[in-house]
Each structure stands twice: as structure tokens, then as C-alpha cells.
Amino acid sequence: MNLRRDVFQAIADPTRRAILLLVASQSMTAGVIASNFDTARPTVSKHLQILTACELLEQEQNGREIYYHLNPQKMKEIADFIEPFRKMWDDRFNKLETIMKTYKPNK
Amino acid sequence: MERKTKINAEDGKQELMVTREFDLPLELLFKAYIEPEIVEQWMGTKVLKLENKKHGSWQFETSDAQGNVVFRANGVIHEFVPNQKITRTFEMENTPFPVQLEFLEFEKLTDDTSKLNMHIVYRSVALRDQMLKLPFAQGINMAHNRIQDIVSKLK
Numbered sequence: 001m002n003l004r005r006d007v008f009q010a011i012a013d014p015t016r017r018a019i020l021l022l023v024a025s026q027s028m029t030a031g032v033i034a035s036n037f038d039t040a041r042p043t044v045s046k047h048l049q050i051l052t053a054c055e056l057l058e059q060e061q062n063g064r065e066i067y068y069h070l071n072p073q074k075m076k077e078i079a080d081f082i083e084p085f086r087k088m089w090d091d092r093f094n095k096l097e098t099i100m101k102t103y104k105p106n107k
Numbered sequence: 108m109e110r111k112t113k114i115n116a117e118d119g120k121q122e123l124m125v126t127r128e129f130d131l132p133l134e135l136l137f138k139a140y141i142e143p144e145i146v147e148q149w150m151g152t153k154v155l156k157l158e159n160k161k162h163g164s165w166q167f168e169t170s171d172a173q174g175n176v177v178f179r180a181n182g183v184i185h186e187f188v189p190n191q192k193i194t195r196t197f198e199m200e201n202t203p204f205p206v207q208l209e210f211l212e213f214e215k216l217t218d219d220t221s222k223l224n225m226h227i228v229y230r231s232v233a234l235r236d237q238m239l240k241l242p243f244a245q246g247i248n249m250a251h252n253r254i255q256d257i258v259s260k261l262k
Contacts, residue, residue, distance in 0.1 A: 012117055082114055084242040090112035093127045093223075096149040100135040103145070 007078050010054045015039060016047050020056060020070065027060065027069035116239060121232045123239070125225040133215040136223065137190045140211070152178065160187050165195070182206070190215075197227075204238065205230045 010016055015037065022028070022036055034044040048068060051057040055074045060067045116123040129136050139145050143154040146167075155166040161184065169178040179200040186194035191213055198206040210226040229235040 082116065082239060085239050086112055086114045088242045089114070089125055089127070092149055092151075093112055093129070095151075096136075096139045096145075097129050097131060099145060099148050100129075100131050100139050103135065103138070 007054045007056060007074065010050055010056055011078060013047070015044075016051055019044070019047055019051060020075075023057060023068055024070050027067040029065050029067055033068065116235070119232060121230065121235050122226065122228045123235060125227070126222070127225075128216065128220060128222045130219065131221055132219055133190055133213060133221040136221045137213050140193065140213075156181075158184065159193075160184065163187070182209075204234065207238075 011020070018037070019033060022033060030045060030048055033048065034041045037044055048057065052059060052068070055071055057068045058071050060069060111127055113126045114123060115126070131139075139149060141157070141159045143157050146152075146157065147154050150167065152167040152169040155168050157163075157165045163184040164181065165184065166181040167179065168176055171177050180197060181200065182196040182198055184193065184195045186192060193209075193211040195209050195211070196206050197209050198204075207230070208228040210224075210228075212224040212226070214222040214224070216222055227235075229238060
């Protein structure tokens with residue numbers, strides 16, 4: 001598995017996106033996270049490793065257990081980066097749709 | 108509201124995909140791309156030239172309120188199949204950005220809905236990422252300008 005420390009690589013994988021959604025609700029241990037997936041435990045561990053390496057997840061020692069929780073700052077970084085580009089096209093296409101909806105009866 | 112426009116920009120690739128579903132029949136969606144007066148309205152730019160045919164070319168220009176040209180782009184149409192696809196190049200004039208290749212595919216979903224796939228290929232991965240960040244940078248600039256406007260009025 002590719003271990004690049006890149007957030008975009010990290011969120012490109014559907015299992016990793018599912019893990020992020022899961023952990024977003026509350027912090028949990030690797031065991032609890034893995035129990036939510038049919039995937040083999042080492043595979044989930046690998047995913048957690050990647051998500052931690054690119055700082056989307058943070059580890060927290062609690063007694064003998066390690067809890068994973070979401071790093072909202074990093075999540076925001078991803079959203080903010082591409083959102084203006086998406087918004088630009090969304091605005092244009094919304095306009096296109098509005099224009100063409102009124103175009104029909106005039107025809 | 109659900110996000111209708113989706114951007115798929117995989118890491119490390121010099122391309123990206125813009126996908127959008129429209130509450131419009133395919134023919135109307137396509138028309139919005141070929142009628143200069145309509146393109147002008149939704150793209151917010153002036154259409155100087157738009158030849159919808161193979162080997163045709165196009166040129167858009169945007170001016171600010173004072174009439175200064177702030178944006179000009181041009182390209183060549185490589186493929187033109189009505190209600191199906193347009194393959195074209197896109198180049199912004201007077202910028203360091205090289206030409207990009209665009210594959211536009213129009214698809215009928217139902218009688219009243221349609222879909223557009225816009226596949227854009229850039230010269231390099233770095234350039235793609237720069238182009239993705241452009242509206243982000245512009246947004247920041249605009250915010251700065253707005254702040255400047257407000258501040259200058261306070262003086």
C-alpha cells in the first residue's frame with residue numbers, strides 16, 4: 001500500500017473515507033474501528049497508519065488503549081482548498097440551468 | 108441542498124473531472140454551450156468568436172466596469188458532435204499558464220435531465236494543482252479588495 005503523506009491520496013480511498021466518517025462521531029480504538037469493517041484487521045491498521053501519517057487522524061493514549069480521533073483542522077484544509085473551484089463551476093452551472101429553464105417557453 | 112457539481116481531482120494526476128447533472132433536457136444543455144448569447148450570460152464573459160465545428164476556434168473576453176480587459180481566453184475545437192461531445196483546447200492569454208485540453212461529454216439521463224462530464228487535462232500535475240487553487244487565491248484577493256474598499260471609505 002502506498003504510504004504517501006498526502007491528504008488527497010488519503011481520502012481517495014473509500015474505506016479510509018468510511019473510517020473518517022466513523023471516527024468523526026467519537027474517538028475510538030483501532031479494535032472498535034476494525035470491528036465496523038469486514039476488511040481484515042491488518043488492512044484497517046494500514047489505513048489508520050496512512051490517515052495518521054497525513055494528520056487526518058490523531059492518536060491519544062488513554063491508559064493502555066490508543067484512541068483515534070479526527071483532526072478537524074486538517075479536514076477543513078482539504079475542504080477549503082478545492083471548494084472555491086467547485087463553487088465557481090457550481091455557480092456557473094446554476095446560472096446555465098436557470099437561463100435554459102426560461103429559454104424553453106420563449107422558443 | 109446536495110452538491111450538484113462534483114470535482115474529482117485525484118492526487119498526482121495532471122487531470123481532473125468536473126461532473127454536473129442538470130434539470131434540463133440534453134438539447135437545452137448543449138444549446139447553452141453553442142449559442143454565443145447564452146454562453147455570455149452564464150459564463151459572464153463576452154464571446155468574440157465561437158465556431159462550433161471541427162477545426163473551428165473560439166475566443167472569450169471579459170472586461171471590468173471601466174472597460175479594461177481583465178480576462179481573455181481562446182482555443183481550437185477539435186471535435187464537435189451535436190448533443191454528444193465537444194473536444195477543445197483552452198488557453199488564457201497573457202498568463203504563464205499553458206494550454207489545456209478539455210473533453211466535454213453531454214449525456215441524456217431522462218427526457219428532462221442530462222449530465223455533463225468535463226475532463227480537463229493539464230500539462231503537468233503542478234499546473235493542475237495551481238489551476239485548482241486559482242479561484243481560492245482569487246477569492247482571497249477579492250476579500251482583500253473588499254476590505255480595502257471598506258477601509259478606504261472610512262478614511
